[in-house]
Amino acid sequence: DTAVSQTPKYLVTQMGNDKSIKCEQNLGHDTMYWYKQDSKKFLKIMFSYNNKELIINETVPNRFSPKSPDKAHLNLHINSLELGDSAVYFCASSQWTGGNYGYTFGSGTRLTVV
């Protein structure tokens, strides 16, 4: 059973389009995140939700809008896609457990904007 699953795994789209990435976790974690990994493999947080409430919103263009319908789901909608949005987007979830923050990442969505 996949703990954090994201769909789609690959997404190729044209500039200017709007697209969504879905994420679901079955770990019962309270907190979910979106991270972006650029072409140099640098990982940076974009958003964090705790029990459907937005708690971290980094300096991300407002074309990116996360939505959390419940604590097991965190989707990412991107409007007016640009070439620079091409990256791998990782969903993650976490829970404080006995000294560790128990972060679990999904397998990523590779977004290519052409």
Place this chain on the structure above:
Amino acid sequence: QQQVKQSPQSLIVQKGGIPIINCAYENTAFDYFPWYQQFPGKGPALLIAIRPDVSEKKEGRFTISFNKSAKQFSLHIMDSQPGDSATYFCAASKNDGNKLVFGAGTILRVKS
């Protein structure tokens, strides 16, 4: 600016060698320091983590050394194997653990 600096960028060792990856941080509010392993096409997976009240932590072949005064920590992989070939990331977070700040990553190749 990069809050967690990681080196080297890449590393090649022979099977059985002990690769060492180093990280340094500036923010003294950080109090949780995990290491992640990432294989191609996969998400990062937690390897081992340490808190600043401990100078060393060992789990299997992986050891973290932590130097609080120098604000540095490192990952040692004992008896490295070709299957350890991956990208390794150090990270840090403050006491709420919500936001991980990652280093730039180290690509490790273990030659058989």
